[in-house]
Amino acid sequence: MLTTEGSIMKIDKGTIVTPAGFQAAGMHTGMKRKRNDLGMIYCDVPASAAALYTQNVIKAAPLTVTKDSIAKEGKLQAVIVNSGNANACTGKQGEKDAYTMRRITAEQFSLPEYAVAVSSTGIIGLDMPMNKIIPNIEHLHPEAGEENASAFNEAILTTDTVTKSICHQITVGDKTVTMAGSAKGSGMIEPNMGTMLAFVTTDAAIEPDMLQMALEDVTDKTFNCITVDGDTSTNDMVLVMASGKAGNESLTPEHNDWDKFAGLLKQTCEDLAKMIARDGEGATKLIEVDVTGARNDAQAVKVAKTVVGSSLVKTAVYGADPNWGRLIAAIGRSGADINAQTIDASIGSIQLLQNSQPMPFSEAEVSDYLMNDDITIKVDLNVESGAGKAWGCDLTYDYVRINASYRT
Structure with missing residues (x-):
């Protein structure tokens, strides 16, 4: 079912895997008692990537790894995510563990290491339970199904009470462009991205530098405009991947539909930001x-x-x-x-x-x-x-x- 909001159409049952080229997976490894705690987004082609990170001076090891990956070519094909342990303030061992997660994921899916991003969320200051993570990466089987998307959405949660996802479409030229997002966040939300993770997928064709520019502008108006408790975490990240499979002419500010694309990204991020704010720890309003x-x-x-x-x-x-x-x-x-x-x-x-x-x-x-x-x-x-x-x-x-x- 489609719901129209101006030129943006909301896909009521759309998920993080609705944009062409994307698959997802999620599973329970025992890092948390019940919920899924290991997840993955996979793209079947190298996708343009853009990311922004916490403004906390103390940054978790996975952010270092993800920055390193994106800096290579501006492209990603996979994101490996765990919840239950933040891998923050864990010293050289924590950085080694984050790079190990990247390497094992790359080997499992026959990717270059720099094509993999790593993200973690959970308790700060504890060594990563690598004995639970590494053996289970091979059991992640990404697919483009609604159940897989739901499994991923659950795998990134901490104190959240609900999963958070959204999907929209627009027309760029004569092509349909789809964008979807999945996020977690409930506390430590402020200032300027708190303990939140947001993952956005789109099949739009756009170069990494243009995507980064759009994300920076949009984040200032969305994720940087929410607060729950005034605390800022160490792991926060918003990551966008664009597969290009919609087949549109590559988007730049000179493109006739650039404003439509920027509006689509803003709407997606604003919807996720409001879901995070609504689900603030203990919140009722x-x-x-x-x-x-x-x-x-x-x-x-x-x-x-x-x-x-x-x-x-x-x-x-x-x-x-x-x-x-x-x-x-x-x-x-x-x-x-x-x-x-x-x-x-x-x-x-x-x-x-x-x-x-x-x-x-x-x-x-x-x-x-x-x-x-x-x-x-x-x-x-x-x-x-x-x-x-x-x-x-x-x-x-x-x-x-x-x-x-x-x-x-």
């Missing part, structure tokens, strides 16, 4: 903060992320408390260039402030609105025309419970 009237777009995003990341705003949303004082305080400490006398603010359609002055409103009506699963907060700074959004979730008792017992 998705919060969207929409800021307009800022000095520029970057300032608008700065305000939006400050508001959605405020623990006091998050707890007010959880408790359905119409305490707009927390909202205005967050705006004021954002560091953005604002005029303290010109701020308009609304929760849902209910205006709370106009020109920084309180407006009469029904607290009961706002409380009722805050009981919804999806909450929108709108802020107009009335300075210039900058606009931006950020997404997050409420802060609940369960967040403490989950993180207090993460290792146990």
Whole structure:
């Protein structure tokens, strides 16, 4: 079934393997108690690749390996992923283990080593259980089926409560281009990609440098605009692979349909980012903060992320408390260039402030609105025309419970 959103068509049952050329697999090795914990994406041709990584100065070993692979030719054919162990802060042994995962995967699928990316997520500071990983790589049998995609989606999860995937199509010239994504992330989401992994596949024809440029622009507007708890992990990565099998003319900014492709990538990443925010550890509500009237777009995003990341705003949303004082305080400490006398603010359609002055409103009506699963907060700074959004979730008792017992 297709759902049309402008020129972008959502494929309701599309998966990470819907784009031509891609296959996936996932299995349980015992790194985790029940869920699948080893997964793979495979492309039957060398695919243009682009990636962005955590901004944490301390980076896990798999990121070093993936950077090394992409730097060779800008192409990948496989990604090997494990959950349950982050392989972070594990010294020279951790780096050796990550390279071993790459080598064994390459040998198993008759690929050059630089055609394989490696990704890990889970507990920091523990040696990798290579006795569970290496023997099971040969048992991964990627296929282009829905069950295989689901098995992969589960294999990348940690504290997530649901899998996260999306698929869209557009027309480029006279060719149909498909793009799909799978992601994990639930906590340590901020700033600028938290403990999240996102994998995007597409059959579009595009060179690696053009794909990297598009990804950098889109990530600033999507994955870098979500927050759960203000912590940043060591393993975060968003990786895009493009098989070129759609047969379109190679995409560049000069191509007539470049904006359509960039819009497709943005929609895919935004959908995944919002799924991550919605599934924040212990979360019950998705919060969207929409800021307009800022000095520029970057300032608008700065305000939006400050508001959605405020623990006091998050707890007010959880408790359905119409305490707009927390909202205005967050705006004021954002560091953005604002005029303290010109701020308009609304929760849902209910205006709370106009020109920084309180407006009469029904607290009961706002409380009722805050009981919804999806909450929108709108802020107009009335300075210039900058606009931006950020997404997050409420802060609940369960967040403490989950993180207090993460290792146990």
